[in-house]
Amino acid sequence: MSLLETKKLDAFYGDFQALFGIDMHIARAEVIGLIGANGAGKTTLLRALTGLLPAVSHSILFGGQPIGGSRAEALVKRGIAMVPEGRKLFASLSVEENLKLGAATGRHGVWTLDRVYGLFPVLAEKRTAYATTLSGGQQQMVAIGRALMSNPTLLLCDEISLGLAPVVVADVYRALPAIRAAGTGIIVVEQDIGQVLRVADRLYCLREGRVVLQGPAQGMNRQEIAAAYFGAAA
């Protein structure tokens, strides 16, 4: 059984329809790459999966249970955590306070404060610093660590390389194998195609709110991706 499955998922911002009949699925310990141009609906899809956008109940199944339209705080408690775009750290809280808030669900599992500091040793040195005084890469590590503290079975990462230097991006992505090793399924939204092809098992490409390409990352060629991405032979 899939960890998470969407069935003809639509999503709206008011009257504006942003997603049209999305069908996707992800298994435990699988890494899914979600790509597409700006405005293709990637963030919208993640927002629907986390409960920040309304959805029809049976259009999203998590562990076989319909969860569409549940409240965000309820879904985190069931094991769906998000690393939001732009990190969204709590500015007046220290690094450690940010991480501890991530554990507010009370879900138990492999991820503890010590394990997160083990994954990102630099955060242990900065534990008392205000989170927003850190460098971009370190802030991203806090955001990922904060999501892990809820011991999710599904982790959604929205543009975690945005605005980071390539060497820092590599640092951040180095954390993924340890996360999937714990059985967690991961969906990464990413602009950098090369990065996605390195880390993902399968890809979904969105354009104008629809899935236009999907398949194993291995063996997918760049021309195919570019065509799906832009909607024309590039």
Next chain:
Amino acid sequence: MIGALDIVVQGLLVGGFYALFATGLSLIFGVMRLVNLAHGDVIVLGAFAALFLVQQTGVQPLLCVVLVVPLMAGLGYLLQRAILNRTLGANILPPLLVTFGLSIVIQNGLLLGFSADSQKLPMGHLTIVSVSLLPGLNVGLYPLGVLILAALVIGGLQMFLYRTALGTALRGTSDDPVTIRLMGIDNRHIFGIATALSFAVAGLAGVLMGGYGNFSPAAGPQNLLFGFEAIIIGGLGNLWGTLLGGMILGVAQAIGADIDPGYQVLAGHIAFLAILLAAPRGLFPRMA
């Protein structure tokens, strides 16, 4: 000389009341950017709740705190969950309109129940005991106790906000009420907790004020104004600054009253405006 010192000391002591008025206001604004225009009336409601209890049972007014504070906290939580949460959003106008309406409802409800008469809680000899610090300088034990209590309340709130998990959740919600939901924390509940705390402090302030000066159903807006001024003078988001702001306001009013009793309130407003001109963010704005 001793006369001038006396004025300053009496003013400082009144600051304890203003700080208590302001603390609840500051809490709600800090956590959800909601300006509660009914806050002054909530304080007066606390005073009338104590008056009602005293009339019914003849109990010592200060003891009413034990009942009034939790009752007000519960009322605050329910009000937030049932009404105020529905007004929060990108537009700042709905919460202003709703709390303004609430202010009218409370005032008129109290008029119906208690008439427009000026009231005072019968504290007995408690409010007239004083100690002599210097020859010619007497300090009332009651306002001194209120000032100490205000400091304890603020210290306690700081401990709560900075040392407990729920306090961290409140501060996190203040930073970002949407992302806090991704932590599994229901922001509607956190807002309710903030309003409950605010109303609890307002209830305490109401009982203490009701035993010291007169109050009537129409007294709310002035309390609100003094609370506002204390917050702004001290610097938004800094509870200790609010305590100092209340004391500065109290001293300014005491000096004004010494010149002419009619200048008491005016002098406070002038000091407020002068400080606002010199330091628009208040004297002790929160760092970072």
